[in-house]
Amino acid sequence: MNQQQPISFEPPRGMRDFYPEEMAWRERVFNAWRQATRLCGFSPYDACVVESLELLQRKAGEEVTDQIYNFEDKSGRKLALRAEMTPTLARMVAARQGGLRFPLKWSAIAQCFRYERMTRGRKREHYQWNVDVVGEESVLAEAEVLNAAATALRMMGLPDASWRIHVSSRALLAELLAGLGFAPESHAAVFLALDKRGKIPDDAIAALLRDGGLPEEGVPKVFRLMEVSSLDEAEALAGADSKAVARLRELFRLAAIYGFADNLVFDISVIRGLSYYTGIVFEAFDTERKFRAIFGGGRYDNLLTSIGGEPTPAVGLGFGDVVVQEVMKEVLGDCGRQREDRVAVGFMTPAERDAAVSLAARLRSEGRSVDLSLSAQKPKAFFKAAGEGTASHAVFIGPDDVASGSARLKNLETREESAVALAPAQTDTAP
Numbered sequence: 546m547n548q549q550q551p552i553s554f555e556p557p558r559g560m561r562d563f564y565p566e567e568m569a570w571r572e573r574v575f576n577a578w579r580q581a582t583r584l585c586g587f588s589p590y591d592a593c594v595v596e597s598l599e600l601l602q603r604k605a606g607e608e609v610t611d612q613i614y615n616f617e618d619k620s621g622r623k624l625a626l627r628a629e630m631t632p633t634l635a636r637m638v639a640a641r642q643g644g645l646r647f648p649l650k651w652s653a654i655a656q657c658f659r660y661e662r663m664t665r666g667r668k669r670e671h672y673q674w675n676v677d678v679v680g681e682e683s684v685l686a687e688a689e690v691l692n693a694a695a696t697a698l699r700m701m702g703l704p705d706a707s708w709r710i711h712v713s714s715r716a717l718l719a720e721l722l723a724g725l726g727f728a729p730e731s732h733a734a735v736f737l738a739l740d741k742r743g744k745i746p747d748d749a750i751a752a753l754l755r756d757g758g759l760p761e762e763g764v765p766k767v768f769r770l771m772e773v774s775s776l777d778e779a780e781a782l783a784g785a786d787s788k789a790v791a792r793l794r795e796l797f798r799l800a801a802i803y804g805f806a807d808n809l810v811f812d813i814s815v816i817r818g819l820s821y822y823t824g825i826v827f828e829a830f831d832t833e834r835k836f837r838a839i840f841g842g843g844r845y846d847n848l849l850t851s852i853g854g855e856p857t858p859a860v861g862l863g864f865g866d867v868v869v870q871e872v873m874k875e876v877l878g879d880c881g882r883q884r885e886d887r888v889a890v891g892f893m894t895p896a897e898r899d900a901a902v903s904l905a906a907r908l909r910s911e912g913r914s915v916d917l918s919l920s921a922q923k924p925k926a927f928f929k930a931a932g933e934g935t936a937s938h939a940v941f942i943g944p945d946d947v948a949s950g951s952a953r954l955k956n957l958e959t960r961e962e963s964a965v966a967l968a969p970a971q972t973d974t975a976p
C-alpha cells in the first residue's frame with residue numbers, strides 16, 4: 546500500500562497563520578486603520594481577492610507584474626490573486642463612473658498576494674490598508690490621504706519621532722529630465738531604473754538607463770539629479786515657475802495645518818516601483834531606516850484611462866501590516882497583548898458552576914465581554930491564567946461566595962476590588 550507523506554503543519558512558504566497572539570497584533574493594526582478611516586471620513590469598500598489576470602498585467606517592466614499568483618479556472622479563464630488593490634479600485638470606479646459622486650474617498654483593508662523573494666518585511670501574502678481619493682486634482686487630496694496614514698500611525702501608539710514620510714514628485718523628476726534634454730518617452734524607464742537604487746548596484750542601474758534609451762553621457766547626469774537634497778535646490782534646477790515644485794510646497798504648507806509637517810521630508814530618491822504614478826509620490830519609513838517602507842503611494846492620474854475609463858485624477862496609498870508590526874515591536878516593545886474590557890469568570894468546585902454560568906449570562910446580557918472558565922480550578926491557577934490573559938477583570942466564585950450571594954470583581958490592572966451580586970441558587974425544577 547502507498548504510504549502517504551505526512552502533511553506539513555507549516556503554512557505554504559510566505560503565507561501566515563494567525564494564532565491568537567499574532568492576531569492580537571494584527572487587530573491592533575487593523576483597529577488603528579479602521580479608526581483612522583472613520584476619523585478621516587473615508588468610506589470602506591471591498592472586492593473579491595480574485596481578479597482577471599488581464600487587469601493586473603501591465604507591460605511596464607514592474608516587479609509586481611512578475612510576482613502575480615495566476616491560475617486558470619476550470620473553464621480556462623485566466624485569473625489571479627490580486628497583488629494590490631489599485632487596479633481593482635480603478636475597475637470598480639470605471640464600472641460606475643457615471644453614477645458616482647466625485648471626489649470619492651474610499652478605503653479598504655485588502656489581503657494581497659505577491660510571489661516575492663522572501664526577505665525581511667516581505668511575505669507572499671499581506672494585508673494592505675488602501676486609502677484613495679479619486680476625482681480630485683488639488684494637493685488637498687494628497688494631504689488628506691497622508692493625514693489618514695499619520696492618524697493611523699499615531700493610533701498605533703508610534704511616537705512622531707519614530708517615523709517619517711519621504712516625499713517627492715515624478716512630475717518634478719520629469720521636469721528635471723526634460724531640462725536635461727531627455728525625451729518624455731524615456732522617463733518611465735528612468736523612473737523604474739532609479740527606483741531600484743540601493744537594491745541593485747549602480748552599474749546595473751546605468752545599464753537599465755541605457756536600455757531605456759538614455760544616451761551614455763546622460764547616465765551620470767541622471768545620477769547627479771539624485772543628489773538634489775532640498776526643495777530649494779530642486780527649484781533652482783527646475784525654475785521658479787515649476788508646477789511640480791509648487792505642488793510640493795503646497796503639500797508641506799497643508800501638512801503644517803494638519804499637524805504632520807515635522808514628519809514630512811523632501812527626498813528626491815522616492816520614485817516608487819509602480820508605473821502608474823504621475824505626480825507626487827511618497828513612502829514612509831521608521832526614522833532610523835532599519836526597516837522597509839511602512840507605506841507607499843502617490844498620484845496616479847492616468848490609471849483610469851489606461852483601463853478604458855474616463856480621465857480621472859486620483860491619489861492614494863497602500864499601508865501593509867508586516868513592516869509596521871516590526872516597527873511597533875522595535876519602538877514599543879512587546880505590548881501586542883493589551884488588556885480588553887472583559888471579565889474572566891472562574892469557579893472552585895462543580896457546586897459553584899451554575900452560579901458562575903448565571904453571572905456570565907447576566908454580565909453578557911448587560912453587554913460585557915465574559916470569558917467563562919469551563920471547569921473548576923484552584924484560585925491560584927485561575928488568577929495566574931487571568932493575569933497572563935487579556936481580560937481586564939476577574940471574578941472567582943468559591944463556596945463562601947455562593948453562600949453569601951456575592952463575589953469580588955477584581956480589576957487586574959489596579960488590583961481594586963468591588964462586590965458583584967450572585968443570583969440565588971437555582972432550585973431544581975425538573976419533574
Ligand code: HAM
Pocket residue numbers: 628629630631659661666667668669670671673675676677819838839840841842843845860861862863864865866867868
Ligand atoms: P506598494 O508600494 O507596492 O504600493 O505597497 C504598499 C505597501 O504594502 C508597502 O509599503 C508595504 O507596506 C506593503 N507591502 C507590499 N508588498 C508587500 C509584501 N510582499 N509583504 C509585506 N508587505 C508588503 C501599492 O501596492 C500601491 N497599490 C499603493 C497605492 C494605493 N497607490 C495608490 N493607491
